[in-house]
Each structure stands twice: as structure tokens, then as C-alpha cells.
Amino acid sequence: MTPVLTIDLDAIATNWRGLAADAGAGVETGAVVKADAYGLGAARVGPALAAAGVRTFFVALAEEGVALRAALGPGPAIHVFSGYMAGDRGAMAGAQLSPLLNSPDQLRRFGAELPGHPCGVQIDTGMNRLGFEAGELAVSLADLRDARPRLAISHLACADDPGDPMNALQLSAFRALTEALPGVRRSLAATGGCLLGAPYRFDLTRPGIGLYGGLPHAGARAVVALSLPVIQVRDVAAGEVVGYGGAWRAPAPSRIATVAAGYADGLPRALHNLSLWAGDMACPVVGRISMDLVTVDVTALPGVPPMLDLLGPHQGIDAVAAAAGTIGYEILTSLGSRYTRVYKGGGAG
Numbered sequence: 211m212t213p214v215l216t217i218d219l220d221a222i223a224t225n226w227r228g229l230a231a232d233a234g235a236g237v238e239t240g241a242v243v244k245a246d247a248y249g250l251g252a253a254r255v256g257p258a259l260a261a262a263g264v265r266t267f268f269v270a271l272a273e274e275g276v277a278l279r280a281a282l283g284p285g286p287a288i289h290v291f292s293g294y295m296a297g298d299r300g301a302m303a304g305a306q307l308s309p310l311l312n313s314p315d316q317l318r319r320f321g322a323e324l325p326g327h328p329c330g331v332q333i334d335t336g337m338n339r340l341g342f343e344a345g346e347l348a349v350s351l352a353d354l355r356d357a358r359p360r361l362a363i364s365h366l367a368c369a370d371d372p373g374d375p376m377n378a379l380q381l382s383a384f385r386a387l388t389e390a391l392p393g394v395r396r397s398l399a400a401t402g403g404c405l406l407g408a409p410y411r412f413d414l415t416r417p418g419i420g421l422y423g424g425l426p427h428a429g430a431r432a433v434v435a436l437s438l439p440v441i442q443v444r445d446v447a448a449g450e451v452v453g454y455g456g457a458w459r460a461p462a463p464s465r466i467a468t469v470a471a472g473y474a475d476g477l478p479r480a481l482h483n484l485s486l487w488a489g490d491m492a493c494p495v496v497g498r499i500s501m502d503l504v505t506v507d508v509t510a511l512p513g514v515p516p517m518l519d520l521l522g523p524h525q526g527i528d529a530v531a532a533a534a535g536t537i538g539y540e541i542l543t544s545l546g547s548r549y550t551r552v553y554k555g556g557g558a559g
Contacts, residue, residue, distance in 0.1 A: 211439040213471050214517070215549035217250050219556025221431040223262035225421045228429070229404055230263070237411045240266035242400065242418030244274060244291065249476075249543040250422060250434070251551065253281040258556030259421075260286055268416050272301040272309075279305035289330055289361065291340065294320040302327065310363060312340045314350045321357060330361035331391070335383040336376065337367040344387060351390055361414065362394045369402025369410075370426045381410060402426050424538035425528050434542070436521035436549070438469040438486065438504065443514050452505050453497025465509045467493070469518055472502040476544030477520070478534035486518035487525060493518060 230239035241264045247255035256267065256278050266287045269275045272295070275288045282288075287308060293316045294302065294309035302309060308328040311317050320329060331354060334341035341364060342350065364384045368374035384398050396412040401420035403410045405427065420427030423434065446452060446460045460466075469486065473479045479499045485492035486506050497505045508514050521527065527538040534541070 211470070211516075212548055212550045213439060213475065214437045214552060215545060216435040216437075216552045216554060217254070218431075218433050218435075218554045219254065219258040220554065221423065221433045222250075222255060222421050223258055223556060225423065225427070225430045225433070226259055226262055226264060226417070229401075229415065229417050229420060229427070233404065233411050233415055234408065236413075238266060238414045239404075240264060240268060240397075240414055240416045241421060242268045242416050243278060244268065244270035244418070245543050246274070248418065248422045248539070249545045251553075252278050254553050254556070256281045261556065266414060266416075268418075272298045272305075272307060275307040276301050276305045279307070287328075289363075291332070293332065293340075294324075294329070299323045308360065310361070311342075311354075311357070311359070313342065314346055314353075317350055317353055317357065321353060329357055329359050330363060331359045331394075333362060333364045333384065333387050335364040335380040335387065337365055337380075339365070341365075344383075347387060347390065355391070359391065359394055361397060362388050362391050363397040363416075365400065366398065366403050366406075366410075369400065369406060372406055377406060377410075419539055419542075422542055423526060424542065432521075432523070432526050434521050434527065434545075435519065436545075437517040437519050438471045439517050440467045440514055441470050441503075442468045443508065444468075451497075454500060455498060457498050458496040458505075463509075464507055465511075465514070466496065467506045467508045467514055467518065469504050469506060470502065471504055471520070472500050474501045475546035475548055476541070477504065478536060478540075478544075480534045480536075481530070482533060484530065484533040485525070486520055487522060488515050488518055490524070492524070 241259045243252045268289045289308045293312040310330040310332045332341035368376045397414040399410045399415045401417040404415045423430045423432045446464045452458045484495045493506045527541045531538045531541045
């Protein structure tokens with residue numbers, strides 16, 4: 211028996227609809243499905259979002275775009291954040307992908323290899339990661355206008371903190387730099403930017419983590435549940451140790467369940483002060499997370515069920531992330547290949 215990861219496609223669609231409604235009239239709401247839809251399966255998530263009304267998708271790499279196009283079919287726009295890299299011509303042309311050009315070099319390569327093909331441009335407004343810097347944009351402006359970009363985007367570095375002054379600085383820079391591209395649609399807001407309000411939304415928003423139930427979208431519906439099978443239950447005497455390094459010593463006679471999951475399945479070794487759940491009862495994790503196994507104190511249970519829940523109504527991805535000193539994004543995208551994946555809703559069978 212393997213762990214079971216349940217993915218609620220209807221919840222993803224509901225989260226998108228909520229963000230789309232908040233965006234207001236005249237603002238399109240897209241969807242970011244990079245990293246295999248944040249680890250949840252773009253081949254299933256993409257069509258569910260398209261059925262909900264998404265017409266514009268974003269991926270990180272051309273190869274992701276090819277796979278998404280196969281799942282979606284013709285019609286929706288698919289933008290590629292990494293832009294136009296060497297060797298991308300066949301993928302971009304064959305799958306009708308739109309690169310978000312990031313540099314003068316990419317612009318030159320694109321112009322030489324795919325003139326007239328749909329494209330967009332990414333502008334660096336202070337994050338210093340991807341995109342044309344202000345000086346590069348000025349020098350390349352004539353060639354960029356010849357490429358006829360359909361979309362200009364940038365990315366906020368601190369949108370998860372509404373009070374950070376960098377948000378306003380980047381907003382001002384984005385407005386100023388995109389004045390050089392009149393008539394081109396603009397997009398600045400990912401999930402955090404969507405929640406900063408109307409000035410950040412422009413023509414198109416592109417939520418990612420908020421679709422999948424993670425912060426900073428505190429109002430999102432939970433999307434994933436994860437149940438781990440119990441392999442064995444044993445009685446441990448007071449003073450005995452459990453797990454590698456003897457890191458946990460039983461303070462009293464205890465019952466310890468060993469469940470089938472570990473850091474090979476995306477459960478960080480750094481997890482601590484965390485529980486698995488048997489219905490409404492919390493069962494503390496004891497000892498160290500190992501590659502394939504987690505040990506859990508089930509002494510308080512009248513009977514041990516065949517599965518214990520890591521993710522569910524009592525504990526979401528951000529709670530697990532906090533216990534590991536990381537973020538919900540990392541928990542989602544690390545979920546392993548050994549899980550049995552069950553899809554609910556969205557036409558899933």
C-alpha cells in the first residue's frame with residue numbers, strides 16, 4: 211500500500227474563480243501551472259482550469275509548455291517565463307507557445323529564428339532575476355517594437371508583505387517602463403500582487419500558489435490531502451529510543467506507529483513539532499524523518515487506523531512548511547512520485 215495524495219480539482223477551480231471575481235471587470239485572470247502545476251499534475255489541473263474559464267497559462271520552460279499544450283489542445287495562450295532559449299524554436303513553433311523575452315540576446319535570437327511569432331517581454335523592476343533592465347529596454351526598444359509583444363510583465367519581490375515599500379517602488383517602475391510599449395497588455399501581479407489591490411492588477415493577473423491552497427491567499431480552499439499507510443505498530447518501554455540517532459526517548463510506555471513515507475517522498479528531514487492525524491486526534495511525530503519512514507506516537511488512540519493523515523482539514527501545506535522551516539511552495543512541489551494520486555472533481559473519473 212502506498213501513501214494516497216488526493217487533489218481536489220474543483221477546489222483549484224473555485225480558488226481561481228474567487229481571484230477572478232476579486233480582480234474586477236476588465237482584468238483577465240490567468241493561471242500559473244509551472245513545475246507540473248506546483249507538483250499536482252498539469253495534465254489534469256490545466257484542463258480543469260480551462261473548463262473553469264482560464265484562457266491564459268504560464269509555465270517556466272518550453273518543455274512544460276509543450277506538455278501543457280498536449281493536455282489543453284489549441285486555443286489558450288501559453289506564456290513561457292524563461293523566454294526564448296537556444297534550442298527552443300521547435301517547441302515554441304510546434305506548440306504555439308509565447309516566450310516572455312528576457313534580454314537583448316533572447317530578442318535577437320527570437321527575431322532571427324521566429325519572426326512574427328507571438329511573444330511577450332519581461333521587464334526587471336528591481337528583483338534582479340529575469341527581464342530587461344531599464345537601460346537594455348531603451349537600447350532594444352526599436353527591435354522590441356518590431357517583435358510586437360502582446361504582453362509585458364514584471365514580478366514583485368515582496369508581495370507577500372503588503373507593507374514592504376518595495377511593492378510601491380516596483381509598481382512605479384513598471385508603470386514608467388511600460389509607457390514605452392503603448393497598447394501592450396500588462397501583468398505585474400502573481401498571487402501576492404493580486405491581494406495588494408487594484409493598482410497592481412493591470413490587464414492580466416497570474417496567480418499560482420493561491421490556486422493550490424497556499425499562502426498568502428489565506429482565503430483559499432484547501433486542495434490537497436495526504437494519507438500515509440501504517441506499516442507496523444509496536445510497544446516501546448519507557449526510556450527506549452526511536453529512530454536514527456536515538457533523538458527521541460520514550461518518557462513513558464508508548465505505542466509507536468511506523469508509516470510509509472519519508473524525505474524521499476518530499477517530507478523534509480527537518481520536520482519537527484508536527485502531528486499526523488487520526489480523524490480529529492493529533493498523533494505527534496517522534497524521532498527523525500528518514501528516507502521512507504516516519505514514526506508517530508499513537509498511544510492516545512483507542513485503535514490505530516490503517517492510514518494517518520499528514521495533510522487534511524486539521525493541517526495544510528503551510529502548517530507542514532512551518533514545521534520544516536520552509537514555505538508551502540516547497541512542500542507542494544516536492545511531493546514525491548510514490549504517492550497514489552486521486553483526483554476529485556473537475557470531470558475526474
